[in-house]
Amino acid sequence: MSVYKFIILAFLFYIIYAKDEPKFLGPGTNVTVVVGRDASLICKVENLHNYKVAWLRVDTQTILTIGPHVITKNHRVGITRGDPQAWTLTLRDVRLSDGGNYMCQVNTDPMITQTHQLQVFVPPDIVDSGSSSEVIIHEGDDVALHCSASGTPLPTITWRREDSTEMRIEGQNVTKWRGVWLNMTSVGREVNGAFLCIATNGVPPSVSKRILLHVLCAPTANISQKMIGGYIGDSILLQCRIEANPTPNVYWSHIDENKLLNNSKYQTSITSNSYKHTATLKINNVSRNDIGPYYCHVENSLGSTLDDITVYTLVTTTLKSTTNLMETAVSASTVSTTIESYAELEMKENNPNHFSEEDNFVAVLSQHQMQSLDLPPSS
Ligand SMILES: *[C@@H]1O[C@H](CO)[C@@H](O)[C@H](O)[C@H]1NC(C)=O
Ligand SMILES: *[C@@H]1O[C@H](CO)[C@@H](O)[C@H](O)[C@H]1NC(C)=O
Ligand SMILES: *[C@@H]1O[C@H](CO)[C@@H](O)[C@H](O)[C@H]1NC(C)=O
Ligand SMILES: *[C@@H]1O[C@H](CO)[C@@H](O)[C@H](O)[C@H]1NC(C)=O
């Protein structure tokens, strides 16, 4: 065989075998998958000839597949072919422990390998044992709420009030706060309510925990008016604004301190919104016996208080001849007096204490107005 023939043969050998050695198409991939879903790692090889493609788990040095065959006993592992150059390793129902490096290997000599990475994401979860639940403090105390969450990537924690109002944290008024701690100092009663800690890590769904903060406070009671007048036969509504936590016991009394019962004469109610309460007493069919002080008594485990309001009656007689003037007799306590002129007496018809029927309204007199009436001595 001549030298030339040898060169030509060697050249042909190079074209067929050397130049067409198996080769990976594209680099190794980074695949992310949410736990419980299926994952695919794709290894593309050209010029495979009779060589074989195998998939291995790097950490455990386990052979998963060789060619079209699954070697591992893990029934979640598969190999799929579609594109003739692609050898796709499939993992069903991915678990957290499946995360790591996978090697695609071709049994050339020396062998060629390519590494693919599988990252398993886990949606956030709140770790109840490491998080605050219901917290009870007294007004003025400091409080530290804590929330801990698991997930991959590690979730961030955001806090807010359930009603989205502001919180005072580290000297700032904020509606949101980031961090596992929510620390507040010398907490006021207005902080009473529900807080949400929300864990997010980019993998839906985000989760939240509702943490109830009870800020206990002794009762305060406030009846905004000191006096209220009502026409004989009419109704009068007394309102007592209360702040107390826990929810207080409330009752009304008249002069003799006896609790007024809920019946056709007196109707009591209490509405509550967090630590704020409004107690009402409606006195029906007002008569002269109903005048005098009424007390709103408030009591909870931290203390008790009361406020009072004085009821007086008004009698109206309309003189048909007059234009804008009305004539009114005011009777307060034992005083019974007729007033000639009272242009300065304001009839506040839109006051919420009034009942809507015409000719049937309640006059509200401030203490100043009462004094400026300058009542003549009773006869
Ligand atoms: C995959 O991620 C690793 C680190 O997370 C990085 O070093 C590597 O370059 C990434 N590979 C690709 C193909 O993006
Ligand atoms: C922050 O809120 C408090 C009441 O919670 C208020 O007294 C204060 O003025 C507020 N400060 C700013 C800067 O808004
Ligand atoms: C919040 O309070 C907790 C418990 O008292 C404490 O461990 C933590 O360091 C505080 N965090 C901040 C930011 O002050
Ligand atoms: C009672 O309420 C009135 C009006 O709502 C308010 O002006 C007054 O300051 C309150 N008094 C107390 C002691 O809270």
Ligand SMILES: *[C@@H]1O[C@H](CO)[C@@H](O)[C@H](O)[C@H]1NC(C)=O
């Ligand atoms: C009083 O009675 C009225 C109806 O007659 C009722 O709506 C109200 O809830 C009662 N109040 C209390 C404190 O029981």
Ligand SMILES: *[C@@H]1O[C@H](CO)[C@@H](O)[C@H](O)[C@H]1NC(C)=O
């Ligand atoms: C109102 O009270 C008077 C007694 O003060 C009584 O005669 C009258 O029947 C009462 N009216 C109603 C509707 O209860």
